[in-house]
Every structure is written in structure tokens, then in C-alpha cells.
Amino acid sequence: MAGALLASLLSEPVPAGREHLAAALLRDGLPGARDEAWKYTNLRALEQRSYAVGDAQAATRAIDLDALLVPIESCARLVFVNGVFRHDLSNVQLVTGLQIGRSVDDGRGESAPTDGDLSGARSAAFSRLNAVLATDGPQVTVLDGATIAQPLLLIFVGVAADADLAWNVLARFDLGAGASLKVIEHHVAASPNAHLGNLVVNHALGAGAHLDLVQLQEAAPAATLIRRTTCRLEDTAVLSMHTVETGAQLMRHDLVVDLVGRGARFESRGVFALQGRQHADTHMVVTHDARDTACDIVWRGVADQRSRGVFHGAITVAPGADGSDAKLSNKNLLLSPNAEIDTQPVLEIYADEVKAAHGATVGQLDERALFYLRSRGMPLDLARRILVGAFCGAVLAEIRPTALRAHIDTLLAARLPQAETGE
């Protein structure tokens, strides 16, 4: 049975053609402890909350965007405030080979979007919720062979409203054969808020396409953010991805990558840095469906105080995907006896001649290293910050441009322990 959450979100009539999805959602409810994919993330508290759907004033809320933006040149800046597209804050240059439209047309007279996981499994409840309620989002197309030099910024700004809001946005990126694009997906808060964001992003990479994707999540400390990123790579396409998770009270990110074309390659570098009572759950599912495909996944996690981090990295090499190369490494640091990190690497191989390596660790700061730094004059808190920063930095080295890297370093530094935290 559905709790207050779904009842509040689905109390108004939903867009035409989506009623059956809404009914199924109300019937099935949210994933619970018995859904394997959600076993580390308890939704009971969320389920009891209620939200207003959408923000009627989103179009007029004053936002000081310059204070929030990553300071880099872009070919396009698409800004959503509380899930609503803001023309006045956005900025699109005319670039040959780049087309930007809308992923859904207001929901009027259109059947439900078919993005995300609509399999009907309860674990996919948020995908279905997005399919019911998403009425906006960008559709970005890069034409065959086009190389877009400057990055595209996709920015989600959360800002306080009279009530806690729920927003649903659907974004689609289609890269044609040989196309190349850099996308920075940025979640940021203009003021403290406890909104619920539910974002579905689909990336389709044609043969030989190259997508450089940076996901930078610094949502408000009280916010809830549910994301699903699905990526489909044709022959020799390359998805190079960096993910930084520092914000939100409750964060769940499903990252689904299908390597369907021969020679497709997925590179993922990611880090989460948590404190307070934050909960961040990254659920990665990579499937090698074609020969000679490769994935290279390196993630780091840091949890301080009473926070909890979850990293699930599942790689499946399907029958026939011979010659595949799958690498996953996940290292984690616990900075407090009350923090928790669960890491779950899963490797399933049904093909021959596969190279695969995976490893996961959860540990603490090296006491010898701490003493070494202190013996040179660095106070304990500085020594801890330097060591944790270096630990996280290992997955950020390749982020370009350097202004973005510097921004992320600053962001992470602010999330690192400021003092002894043995609460």
C-alpha cells in the first residue's frame, strides 16, 4: 500500500495517458526492505512525508545564479529552478550540430514517456513516478559527426518555497554517430530546502560517439534527490563520467549503463563525501552486451559523523560478449565510529576470454600517515583534511577544465572533517 508520499503526489489528476502508471504506483507503493536493490536504503521516513507537486512560483523566484555556477564557459546553460525550466536564467548559443528542445510537451495530449525503468518492478517506483509526473525537461541532440567544443551545463537549483515540493524532470541526450559532447549536470541549492527531486536522464550514444559527463551534486543538506541515469552505448562509443556526491539528506542514484555495441567503453570515476546524517546510495548496473566492450570504474567514498554511504557496483558480461574487460575498484574511508559504508561489488560473467577485476575496501585513516603529517607541524584537523582530500582526489585528477576541478576541490574541502569528529 502507498503511504502519504505517493498519496500526496498523485492526489491531483495526472496527465492524460498516464493514469494506468499512477494507479499501479498507488497499488504497489515504494520499494521496501525486501527489494534487494533497496536493501541499504530505508524509505519508510520518506514514505510518510507529503509534498506539494511542482512550484507555481518557480518562474519568478529570485536566483543569484552567478553565486552558484561553476565558473566555466559553456555552449548552453539550461537552468531548472525547483524542477521548472527558467528561460531567463538559461542561455543557449547557436552551435552547428547541436539541437535543444523539450523532452516532454507539457504532458498534454501525449502518452507517458517511456524512459527509465517501467518494467513494473516495485524497485523502479521512482522511474514510474517520473513517467507520471514529469512535464518538462531538455531534449538535447548532437548531430552525426558534430563535435561540440564547449560544455553544456544542466543545472538544477533548489530554492526554499512555502512548502516542501516534489519535482520530476526528464532529460534526454542523443549523440549521433561520431558526435562528441561534454555535459555538466549540476545540482545546487540557492537556499536551504527539503524538496524531493526525481530526475531521469537518458543518454544514447551512437557509434563512435563520445560523451564526457560530469555530475556534481551539492543539493541542500535537507533535500531528497532521486536520480536515474541510463546510458546506452553503440559500437566504439565512449562514455567518460565523473560523479561527485556531497549534498542532500537522502540521495539515491541509479546508474545503468548498457554497452550494446562492439568496442563500447565506459569509464567512471566517482566520489561521495558525507557527514551529519546524510545517506547516499549509488546503485550502478553495467552490462556488457557486445564483444570487446570495456568498463573501468574507480570510486571512493568518505563517511563522517553518522552518515551512511552505499555503493553497489554490478557488472554483467552477457553471453557472447567475449573479449570484454571489466574493472571495478571501490575504496572507502570511515572517519567516525558512527558512520557506515556498505560496498557491494558484483561480477557476473557468462562469456569467454573476459578480463575482469574488482575490489572493494572500507578502512580508516592511516595512523602512521597522520602522525607523519603531525610530526611535521600540521595540526590534527589539517592532517586529516589533507589525507582525506588526497584520498578523494585520486578519482578527480582527470576532470577538465581546471576551473571545474578547482571548484570541486573547494566543494570537497568544505565537506571534509573540520575537526576531530568522534561524536
Next chain:
Amino acid sequence: MLKIDNLHVRVAGKDILKGLSLHVKAGEMHALMGPNGAGKSTLGNVLAGREGYEITQGTVEYNGRNLLELAPEERAAEGVFLAFQYPVEIPGVNNTYFLRAALNAQRKHRGEPEVDSMQFLKLVRAKLAVLQLKEELLHRAVNEGFSGGEKKRNEIFQMAVLEPKLAILDETDSGLDIDALKMVADGVNAMRDPARAFLVITHYQRLLDYIVPDFVHVIADGRIVESGDRTLALKLEEHGYAWVAERKLVGAA
């Protein structure tokens, strides 16, 4: 400068130092020699403030203050430096950043202005030249992938940059070939100063051919059993540590 009196130290329930006394004045070079397990490195670690050492008796006074109640970083800022026997690798932290953070943390503690990156670069280049270290070392992560000799030279380089008042060298000579040994010795000798004291902990006399000590102490079973001038080191080299133990027995009888 340093007054250690009747120091007793226990590690993991085992008594390691059993009444060690040693006084070091500014400008002096002391060598502390002894067999493995005598407590040489324990003394270095206790002076630098490493955790896990239980002081059961005795006092350590440094420039009139109780050294034992200071945190490791406070000791460093007050001028105590330990060159580690096993320098620690710090992946992801480059040497320049590390050293500047250390120097500025010490300066901040002492109420001195921080050194900016240009001033710092000038300083480290001058020190690199003395130790014949390549500038490339500055851009590498601290000790990561360094050879044994490079790690030890990096310790001396750090010492040169941080300019401590009391430098403790814990078996800095171990694992060094003769060329590296000379470079380390040159680095140390260049820093000898009437205001600075050294405590050189070593197993072998070899280093003392290049760093000439004012005093040599022999440590055995947790206390100093023999002190003398540099000729003591030569006698040790000739007769071995057993000689000291025997003499001690004779003396006790």
C-alpha cells in the same frame, strides 16, 4: 635544550626504556648507538610524540617546557624534528604542498606570517641544491615510489626546509649506499649551528665518519650504559656491542 631524566617507557605492556637520562645542549651533536632492540627508535618516537608509548616514570624537558605534554604538531612548531627510520608514503599529496602546509602550520603556531608560494619555491630550490636533489622530486607525491635512499634524503630535505632546533635522525643511514650517505651527511653538516642540536641514532659507526659527533652514547637494555667522545664509536666498531655489555657487568660486580 633537551633534558631527559630517568625516562621509563612501556610499549604494549613491555618495558623498553628503563631509566634513560640524556642532556643535550644547543650546538651539540650527539650520537646514540646501540644494538637492535635497545630502545633507540623508541626514544626518537617518544620525543616526537608518537602514540602508543606509555611513560611510566621520568621527565623530558625541552627548552624549559615539559615536552611530553605537547601534541606532536606543537613539538614540531617548537623546533623538534624526527627524521623517520621508515618515512611514510602519502599518495596524492605532493611534496611541495606537503612541505608548505607543514612550514606554514609551524609559522602560524609561532605567530609568524605565512610564506607565499613564490617565497617558498625560492627557499626549497636553495635547499634542494645543497642536497643535490632533483627539482622533479617536488612534484611527486610524498615518498610515493621513492627508493629507500630517496626517502631518507627527502627526510633530510624536509629538515633543511623546516629548520628545526632539535633534529633527531632515526637510523637515517640505514639502507644508504656510500654516495647517499655522504649527501645526507653534507645536508646535516650544512645545518650545524650553535643554536641547533642533533641527536643521531644509528646502529653503525659508518655515518659518524661523516657527521662528527661531540658525544657518543651507548644504549643497552633501555638505558645509556656508556658515554664518551667520538672515540667511543670507534671502540664500538672494533669490539662490538658485546664489549659494552661485558664492561658493564664488570663495573657492576
